[in-house]
Amino acid sequence: MDANKKWLSIPKEIRSRLKNNVYCSNCKDAVEIKNFTVEDDDFGIVLKGKCQQCGQEVARLIENE
Ligand SMILES: [Zn+2]
Numbered sequence: 001m002d003a004n005k006k007w008l009s010i011p012k013e014i015r016s017r018l019k020n021n022v023y024c025s026n027c028k029d030a031v032e033i034k035n036f037t038v039e040d041d042d043f044g045i046v047l048k049g050k051c052q053q054c055g056q057e058v059a060r061l062i063e064n065e
Pocket residue numbers: 024025026027028031051052053054055056
């Protein structure tokens with residue numbers, strides 16, 4: 001399964017919770033990720049995008065169950 005399909009197979013409510021809870025090292029807080037792409041990772045999938053608040057690059061690993 002490709003990374004994008006894996007992401008879309010996650011229920012919508014959980015996806016939205018994950019998107020709104022990405023750590024930004026600049027804001028030092030959990031932020032919303034924007035303009036993200038979904039990539040494969042050894043442990044699952046990774047969301048890579050920008051912090052909604054400051055624009056810094058942020059990423060979030062979502063491990064396989
Ligand atoms: Zn930020």
